[in-house]
Amino acid sequence: xxxxxxxxxxxxxxxxxxxxxxxxxxxxxxxxxxxxxxxxxxxxxxxxxxxxxxxxxxxxxxxxxxxxxxxxxxxxxxxxxxxxxxxxxxxxxxxxxxxxxxxxxxxxxxxxxxxxxxxxxxxxxxxxxxxxxxxxxxxxxxxxxxxxxxxxxxxxxxxxxxxxxxxxxxxxxxxxxxxxxxxxxxxxxxxxxxxxxxxxxxxxxxxxxxxxxxxxxxxxxxxxxxxxxxxxxxxxxxxxxxxxxxxxxxxxxxxxxxxxxxxxxxxxxxxxxxxxxxxxxxxxxxxxxxxxxxxxxxxxxxxxxxxxxxxxxxxxxxxxxxxxxxxxxxxxxxxxxxxxxxxxxxx
Numbered sequence: 001x002x003x004x005x006x007x008x009x010x011x012x013x014x015x016x017x018x019x020x021x022x023x024x025x026x027x028x029x030x031x032x033x034x035x036x037x038x039x040x041x042x043x044x045x046x047x048x049x050x051x052x053x054x055x056x057x058x059x060x061x062x063x064x065x066x067x068x069x070x071x072x073x074x075x076x077x078x079x080x081x082x083x084x085x086x087x088x089x090x091x092x093x094x095x096x097x098x099x100x101x102x103x104x105x106x107x108x109x110x111x112x113x114x115x116x117x118x119x120x121x122x123x124x125x126x127x128x129x130x131x132x133x134x135x136x137x138x139x140x141x142x143x144x145x146x147x148x149x150x151x152x153x154x155x156x157x158x159x160x161x162x163x164x165x166x167x168x169x170x171x172x173x174x175x176x177x178x179x180x181x182x183x184x185x186x187x188x189x190x191x192x193x194x195x196x197x198x199x200x201x202x203x204x205x206x207x208x209x210x211x212x213x214x215x216x217x218x219x220x221x222x223x224x225x226x227x228x229x230x231x232x233x234x235x236x237x238x239x240x241x242x243x244x245x246x247x248x249x250x251x252x253x254x255x256x257x258x259x260x261x262x263x264x265x266x267x268x269x270x271x272x273x274x275x276x277x278x279x280x281x282x283x284x285x286x287x288x289x290x291x292x293x294x295x296x297x298x299x300x301x302x303x304x305x306x307x308x309x310x311x312x313x314x315x316x317x318x319x320x321x322x323x324x325x326x327x328x329x330x331x332x333x334x335x336x337x338x339x340x341x342x343x344x345x346x347x
Contacts, residue, residue: 029223031078036105039067040112043090053199062202063111069212097179108185115194117255122195123158124149127165127187129177131326136228137184144218152214159295159337164327167292170241239326240319244292258291281307298328
């Protein structure tokens, strides 16, 4: 018993020491840094019927509340904050990028919230621009933000996605990340306002404040560490575009099958015969296209790669391997959800 108490005390001491060390390193990391905050969308209540929750809460309003809360937190830490908008107005995408560039921003953060056809969906998605091996600073910032959003909003009981913006817009990614490339930048969808319970939480200013705190924590840690490089886009690798459903189509009823298609594909893949593999390939492809940035999408592409290898289509298998490594960042927190889903549905 005495030895057990000593071990417990030792690990408690290490934990306290680690937390103190992290706090010391991050305490002044934001001082003098120029942070550009971009509350997504704005000023479109009369023209946009898409970005609205079940009871009428609009994404652009949520984005602005979180952005203004984050501004206050950052300024209290000594950062200089540049906002792309501070009112419910429409600011062109190119102007948002120009604001960041003209102010020599050290970081660009675009704040968004998500929508999908499946009302049960709710998890964070964070995007970086381009390829992971080239945009290492964006990937690091994304990892830190996924971690802090998961802690603050989900008590670490959630899956998440960290992906290239090219998975949703294969032609060139999101405008604000594309046009600010070279600056460490992310576009984050912290949660889904199409989830009825989440929509209600997002109306609460204290909840908005928790989200802003998550951004603050990620930025503090990011600036306390050595910044990884950002290389020219496509200078090291090129990824073949994978065509997916765009926003309007992703709200259609068939897009709600994203998880069911994966599960059905997994069952067929487990059989291993040629006919089953082809059907599984079609289902994994459909799931990846209907919800290309879901937490399951990386695994859809993993199975597509395996099937291409099994049926002798090595060129396509290589394309998939490159896509997986460059556009889909593996997050350990997803492993348990994936294991539970496949175990439950295959039994």
